[in-house]
Amino acid sequence: MQSCRPQMAGPQISTSCALWKLSGTKFILCVLVMSILAFTVQSEEHTVAAGDCPFHGKHYKTEFRVEGEPVVLRCPQVWSQFGTSTSPQALLTWRKNNSAQTVPGEGPRMWAEDGALWVLPALREDSGTYICTVRNASHCDEMSVELRVFENTEASLPFISYSQILTLSASGVLVCPDLREFTRNRTDVRTRWYKGSVLLDQDNGKFLSVEGTTHLLIHDVSVEDAGYYKCSITLAHEGRHYNITRNIKLRVSQRKKETIPVIISPLQTISASLGSPLTIPCKVFLGAGTPMTTLLWWTANSTQIDSAYPGGRVTEGPQQ
Ligand SMILES: *[C@@H]1O[C@H](CO)[C@@H](O)[C@H](O)[C@H]1NC(C)=O
Numbered sequence: 001m002q003s004c005r006p007q008m009a010g011p012q013i014s015t016s017c018a019l020w021k022l023s024g025t026k027f028i029l030c031v032l033v034m035s036i037l038a039f040t041v042q043s044e045e046h047t048v049a050a051g052d053c054p055f056h057g058k059h060y061k062t063e064f065r066v067e068g069e070p071v072v073l074r075c076p077q078v079w080s081q082f083g084t085s086t087s088p089q090a091l092l093t094w095r096k097n098n099s100a101q102t103v104p105g106e107g108p109r110m111w112a113e114d115g116a117l118w119v120l121p122a123l124r125e126d127s128g129t130y131i132c133t134v135r136n137a138s139h140c141d142e143m144s145v146e147l148r149v150f151e152n153t154e155a156s157l158p159f160i161s162y163s164q165i166l167t168l169s170a171s172g173v174l175v176c177p178d179l180r181e182f183t184r185n186r187t188d189v190r191t192r193w194y195k196g197s198v199l200l201d202q203d204n205g206k207f208l209s210v211e212g213t214t215h216l217l218i219h220d221v222s223v224e225d226a227g228y229y230k231c232s233i234t235l236a237h238e239g240r241h242y243n244i245t246r247n248i249k250l251r252v253s254q255r256k257k258e259t260i261p262v263i264i265s266p267l268q269t270i271s272a273s274l275g276s277p278l279t280i281p282c283k284v285f286l287g288a289g290t291p292m293t294t295l296l297w298w299t300a301n302s303t304q305i306d307s308a309y310p311g312g313r314v315t316e317g318p319q320q
């Protein structure tokens with residue numbers, strides 16, 4: 001059971017998820033994995049003495065954000081209960097590591113709500129490690145999440161951009177990531193997309209900002225489509241409007257070359273003597289393919305061998 005706990009798995013999660021960040025799809029996988037881990041923590045029974053609160057490590061994902069924008073830090077332990085509020089008996093508190101700053105502090109800029117810490121707007125001095133403590137009568141645990149707030153300039157782009165990859169000559173979709181906290185329970189979300197600083201025209205046949213989603217459809221991806229994109233939605237809070245932007249670095253990859261396997265033998269009718277065993281090798285040229293990615297099978301009268309000869313008189317041999 002110990003090995004399932006985030007504190008043990010922590011370093012591994014950080015490494016693998018740095019790689020995950022390379023692609024949008026894989027990134028989603030990672031979030032799913034983490035939800036399961038968080039759930040494991042939730043379901044573990046612990047009896048803790050008052051005041052004893054074990055630290056379960058740092059959340060795998062660091063939040064890289066820009067100053068002036070709303071930021072939401074989700075308490076890692078309640079990640080799996082996203083959208084539902086924590087159990088009423090549980091007390092959830094935040095504090096910032098190595099800082100006298102109480103969280104949420106005085107003033108309206110930070111508040112805790114439904115297992116998350118809202119910062120609106122974020123300042124560069126908000127950067128740091130935030131520790132979330134969840135405690136009830138019988139259970140307590142702590143996890144931390146790191147926030148880094150960057151200046152809103154072009155020089156910050158390499159640090160704050162999400163990496164996404166599309167395939168050359170096909171249509172592809174960019175996803176404006178990590179907006180869930182701002183888009184749930186909303187039907188009026190409109191995503192503005194920019195390539196560099198140019199607003200992408202909705203009606204041009206190349207790009208389509210898919211209505212009601214945070215997706216950008218790109219037709220017939222070309223090498224020139226690579227580069228930095230920006231997507232942005234608006235949040236209204238207490239009469240003020242805030243933009244929430246995400247930056248994406250799009251890489252365009254070549255379609256993988258696939259070669260079609262070619263059967264070398266048998267190509268002719270095979271003679272056999274009645275009553276003797278017969279082995280017929282099937283030789284195939286795989287080209288750039290590998291045995292791992294190639295499926296090879298025999299049929300008799302268009303039927304698979306084990307169905308055509310259920311008694312096993314004729315069988316397929318192993319691949320070599
Ligand atoms: C305290 O929290 C733990 C973990 O979420 C849960 O299993 C337990 O039932 C809770 N206890 C009480 C008294 O609410």
Ligand SMILES: *[C@@H]1O[C@H](CO)[C@@H](O)[C@H](O)[C@H]1NC(C)=O
Pocket residue numbers: 097098129131144
């Ligand atoms: C808090 O800061 C101390 C001193 O820099 C460090 O040793 C510790 O690991 C930090 N805790 C977390 C949760 O990051």
Ligand SMILES: *[C@@H]1O[C@H](CO)[C@@H](O)[C@H](O)[C@H]1NC(C)=O
Pocket residue numbers: 241242243
């Ligand atoms: C949000 O972005 C829009 C479009 O770029 C801009 O006109 C507006 O001034 C921005 N609002 C804020 C609060 O930065």
Ligand SMILES: *[C@@H]1O[C@H](CO)[C@@H](O)[C@H](O)[C@H]1NC(C)=O
Pocket residue numbers: 300301308309
């Ligand atoms: C394949 O079809 C031929 C002609 O219909 C038949 O004689 C033969 O028994 C069939 N073989 C198998 C394995 O079904």
